[in-house]
Amino acid sequence: MTTTTNFTSTRFGEVAYTDADIVTLEGGLLGFPASTSYLILAHKEGSPFRWLQSLEEPGLAFLVVDPAHFVDGYAPLLGDEAAQALGLSEDTPRLVYTIVTIPNGRPEEMTINLAGPIVINGVTRVARQLVIEDPNCAIKHRVLENKSKRLAA
């Protein structure tokens, strides 16, 4: 029997979750070391966007998206150290998300951070923000330049 816990998010109000839903970001996100437990919430039905909602700070949530939705062939190199920390072997299922930044009121200036992807072990739900030192992986990668504002689903 799984126990459901209720949590009140500043953005999304009451959210019910079970322990199995929790993503554990070891060390937190860079700049946010105090938050290590997150939920992945859908933005809207049919939307490619998700929210990483902190369980420690109700007001803290990050918009994320599967980078494959915007970028072809993005495969951040997972170092030995990160693979070990995440408990990932070659065939472990994993999720990769990039954090989305939208300046207030200017959605057309949306960027995704290809230099700091979040990799989640799909089995243990242990996660980490990687640091990718590759000039092709921009911290602010504009995604709407060649697309209309309305995203294809």
Place this chain on the structure above:
Amino acid sequence: MLVLTRKVNQSIIIGDDVEVVVLEVRGEQVRLGIRAPKDVTVHRKEIYEQIQEENRQAAKTRTEDVPE
């Protein structure tokens, strides 16, 4: 802060298993070699700070600005 003077090919040891070697000094640039266990991450400080700053910006993203 501990301050040490080193010459090319000399190194410092941090803890038991992290070694930083001065490989080359050319004008204002210093090339360093770092030998560390696999479970130690080494990155340039600037990229860490830039990602921290980007995360802070990202945390301000509002739900009403997310495209449909």
